[in-house]
Amino acid sequence: MSNRLYGYAGRILRINLSTQEIRKEPISKELVYNYLGGRGFNVRRLYYEVPKGVKPLSPKNKLMFATGPLVGIGLPLGARLNVTAKSPLTGILGDSNVGGHFAAEMKYAGFDQIIIEGTSKKPVYIYIHDEDVEIIDADGIWGLPISKAYDAIRRELKDWRIQIAIIGPAAENLVLFSGIFFNVYRPAARTGLGAVMASKMIKAIAIKGDGYIEVARPNDFERFVEELEETIYSHEQYWPRRIMGTSRILLAANRLGFLPAKHFTEAVVDYAYKVSGERLAIEYNVKNRACFSCILPCSRFYVIKTGKFAGIYGEGPEYEALAGMTVRIGNDDLNYALKAINLANDLGMD
Ligand code: SF4
Structure with missing residues (x-):
């Protein structure tokens, strides 16, 4: 049997901000066989x-x-x-999962896991490009909302395709429900991991990889991917999911009677269509976006076209945010909801 770990980059990057020590460690077969990856790797550690x-x-x-x-x-x-730490919100396991492009880029840079230890004395961001790992001064971007800081880093690195994990002012103020954001609009939102990143004085981690990952039997794998794609494309839920993502749950939840209306005191509303994923798809959405190598681009890019918030744009929203800023608080104005979601995102909140 081959000794090679197909499907893995094979290494862990460990950065200690207190000592500025940077170490690259091989992943062991014991870790891979017992914990597989992602959440398993993080929780075990x-x-x-x-x-x-x-x-x-x-x-x-x-x-x-x-x-x-x-x-x-x-x-x-x-x-x-998967992003993990001891949670400042619950005091126990803090664990959040996110899509986007960062995970694939991490592997192309040569790492299955990144571990951040210690605390920096001043705001920094970490730049990883394959073997090169730099800790860079972030004084100029600490305090900026996510969209502005994201652009500032891309400008400074002169790389518009670099993948960035970033926090906003909410995390910097140690808000216990602050998240870590990827591709501007995709948060590892739950359990206050943004506050953990801020406590280490890290504004962002920017990563770029030029490598690739080998699979064990490329021809068999390619056939398997083709079959899988065919199954996904032909599924009856493919197009609803692609057009509306999870935002379509809102209207269905109203029909079935399980909306969190008025802070869970009611289960149906009479204005569900006005704040639904269906209405978003027809009146607001302008294009779809996908995570890395995904053939089901369920994320939607929207633009508010009329009213006092005209011109505001963003990605999503998914069901939780949409329901949270509409039926949950008794708001039937979709423009206000999108504005509020946009603001929460830019400040870096769950
Ligand atoms: S279905 Fe695809 S685009 Fe949607 S969240 Fe999952 S990986 Fe990302």
Whole structure:
């Protein structure tokens, strides 16, 4: 049997911001066989490396990004990244999963997992380009909302295709439901991981990889991918999911009677269509966006075309945000909801 770990980049990047030490470690077969990747890698390491009693916003907490063997190899939907730390919101496991392009880029740079330890003395961002890892001063972008900081980093690095994990002012102010954002609009939103990143004084991690990932039997794999794509394309839910993403749940939830209306005190509203994914698709959406190698581009780019918020644009929203800013608070104005979601995103909140 070959010793090679097909489907993996084969290494872990460990950065200690207190000591400025940067280490690249091989992943072991024991880790791969027992924990597979992504959440398994992160949770195992959190359990063994972060002792009981560590305060989530202290230098002893560790912030981890990990991906798995199905990412970056051309498999449809193979784009997920897991972010993990001890949560400042719950005091226990903090774990959030996100799509986008960062996970694949991480593997092309040569890493299945990135572990951030310690705390920087001043705001920094981390730039990773294959073997080169730099810790760069971020004084000029600390405090900026996500969209502006994202552009500033891309300008500084002169690279508009670089993948960036970034936090906003909410995290910098240690808001316990702040997230880490990818591709501007995609957050690893849950459990306050943005605040953990901010406590380490990291505004962003920018990554670029020029490598590739080998699979074990390329011809068989290619046939498998073709079959899988055919199955996905021919599924009856393909087009509804592609056109509306999870935003279509809102109207269905109203029909079935399980909306979180008026903070879960009611289950149906009489204005559901006005704030629905169906209406978004017809009146607001201008194009679809996909995560890395995904053939089901379920994310939608919208523009507000009329009223006092005309010109505001963004990606999404998914069901939770849409329901949260409409039926949950008794708001039937879709423009206001999109404006609020846009603001929450730019500040970096869940
Ligand atoms: S585009 Fe949608 S379906 Fe495809 S990986 Fe991303 S979140 Fe999943």
